[in-house]
Amino acid sequence: MNDTAPHTDARIEPATILITGGSGFLGSRCIAQALAAGHRVRASVRDLAREPQLRAVLARAGVDAGDRLSLHTADLRDDAGWAQAAAGCDYALHVASPFPADIPRNADELIVPAREGTLRVLRAARDAGLRRVVLTSSFAAVGYGHPPRSQPFDEETWSDTATPLAPYVASKTLAERAAWDFIATYGGSLELATVNPVGIFGPVLSDDFATSILLVKRLLDGALPGAPKLYFGVVDVRDVADLHLRAMTDPAARGQRFLATAGDFLSVAQMAAVLRDELGAAARRVPSRQLPNWLVRLAALADPTVRQILPDLGKFKNASNAKARRLLGWNPRSAPEALLATARSLIELGLVRG
Template sequence: MNDPATILITGGSGFLGSRCIAQALAAGHRVRASVRDLAREPQLRAALARAGVDAGERLSLRVADLRRDEGWAQAAQGCDYALHVASPFPADIPRDPNELIAPAREGTLRVLRAARDAGLRRVVLTSSFAAVGYGHPPRAQPFDESVWSDTAAPLAPYVQSKTLAERAAWDFIEREGGALELAAVNPVGIFGPVLSDDYATSILLVKRLLDGALPGAPKLYFGVVDVRDVADLHLRAMTDPAARGQRFLATAGDFLSVSDIAATLRRHLGAAARRVPSRQLPNWVVRLAALADPAVRQILPDLGKFKNASNAKARRVLGWNPRSAEEALVATAQSLIELGLVR
């Protein structure tokens, strides 16, 4: 284990943020988590306990909002590293794309300025595959970290927000970051065991399959990675000298279709998967549903388009060894059932 450090983790009460806190505490570090509301502390501590971690006095919370300057300087003071996990990811498309883009980009810059001014060694930015694999023509080869999403193409607001936020982060480091170092982790869809009802939007896919809310599987393809492995990659990127100035795609392996995901759930869950659909939805049915459902409208640009991504760099440079997509999906479903989050 590396020497114990004090780590600022933004978005600490969220799905990935709470896992990063759990693994940082388990590794012997102290954590200062930023939240928008201190009333979330009991829920966060309960989630950490469910992950097998007694946070005790090694966890403290600070109020800070991506949309405001207040609180970030105090949150960063005395820390050694920061994991900037917080970023908005709603299930529905906002009417104004800037509802996502502004807090993602400006919030990232607020965290970086605070980290620089407080003398932190390195910030690990939670970016996304959304900043890599969108706006491109079909391609046979997997995407890697050298590729950026094309913001000149028509992109969903979330994809724009993640791409522009990561671009802004690298520009900041180059122009005014001083001695501050930066690494970025770019996960695909994050799955794995949930610790509370505050979970990633990607988890909704498994929930809706289990609930029977989806009458069939749309022709969509997803990368899958376990939240525990994404947290592990963040901690590796935080301290490994080789991670300085680098991006790392986080994916368990090849992308899967929704039909593949549904089949995995049926194969492993038995009666608990009785409502998981076995048929594939024609594209015209999905387009018709999108007329009434903004969440469905958000997926239309990717309907029928296969993408893939490589995790070779994270494996080679940082020794990362993720769980299989199958294990991540089954753990997702089992945790939703155990917590009573499936109807």
Template structure:
């Protein structure tokens, strides 16, 4: 068993990564921006069946140097998951770009100086499939997002952070290895009220907070499968120097997501809307709503991505789109995180 550092341990993917790493028998360290969150994290892990006696927490922030060397000391592997992903629009794109890029470099530098074997970086489909003309061919790991296209600040931050990571390895990585996981929209069971922004789509559908379904396509993947792919990429020799798309199946229209929730959850999904909104109406709303404005470039566009490489190289076998979405909704219901 190894000693594994999971950055951003209180986040949605990070907390699941700690659960799986502890369950696999590893000693785990994690970084938190504020150690006042340690008690809550440990309680959450124990509530989900983890033995947290092999977990150590360290204070480290993506924007500061302090704490990273201590957190990485003695670690065999680093899963660098921490990255800003706000629900709203930042006042300036650097609010996302700087911590994403500089945080990745801090984690890589700490891992290299600590003599770790490999870092697995959580990037995103955002670094692969945006800023391009519409295409029918599925995106794969050979593509990079076009930074000159109409892209959101988050998309730009993930692209620049991943590029900076690969450049670091090539320029000054020493013997450090790097693998990258590029998830699409991450769904699946939430462990507590602190969850990913992507979960809000299911929450709003279940709450009936959306007037209808915009004509958008989203990739879906369960958080448990995203973590499984990280752990495979952490130790498999074939993963060194490679990117891996994490996507469960074909991209889904929002209406298809809504229909899947209704079909599987019955009366619990009674508020879920199934009518599609005309795109002209969404564009009209976007004139006054910056959050809606972010989705306008992708309205009515076909988009897809392939996880063939992860399946072929690492033997990855994710849950279905529908199972991931239903697990999301069921956890929101179980934890009473939906409007009554």
């Protein structure tokens, strides 16, 4: 499968696309696939000095951006720049959203820019006459705050904000809720679709990668003494970008949410086994034992990062990708493929401890 794996359709004419968060792990992949499909891209970034790095990342993905890529300064926390970035565009992929590795002291540090930034992009898109915005939401807006269940989550479910939620989960849920409310009340002719990925893995093209990638890096580095009883959905970044482009143009995507997952959720122990079985000596530090819950809780007393995972310890979740497959013809790589692509790229770039 081609690394950029663009979704192409002879009926789709080249368009100009605003892609927010263009220098990020997913944003840069969306840019690469949009350019490979023949589109022009305007990427929003907070700092134009990142352009050389972004173009280098695109080149490593096999894409020569040339003059079909332009960068525009815009910040989720500020109105400035959004109208100019959206002017003349046909579509927008709103990928940008804060996702730190550590828990913020105040949940509003995530919630406010996520929600208000989404509304800024939607207002600019509406005012500029764009056809559709595809919002990068998250499984975080779907599968949290619910009692244990055996059936997979689907797009009909929303995370329950009446229950205590981690700041990131709350930020994604409230931002997506605000987006749908805006479209219903103020959107005019602007259309909206959302993509709700689980943990995004896949090939790393630089040392600027998604927080989810840290799990594979820590397994390879031996930073984890064992595998906590946690379960994650896995999806390849290339497939998430592909789903964004499908949702951008397909008439069936109008007004729809799409869960992006490669298949059934995996435990950390299962993920570690994939790495050990396929990578040989490169996986010599990957743990083979599972950590008891009491030990993880003990570690959380001294480590805020560990404390962040406690609410999900031992809780199995699953999600279905049937809707994206059925409506949009989406066919993602398997979870082991995504995990191994992650690991191999980290090793090739020298980002794993030798």
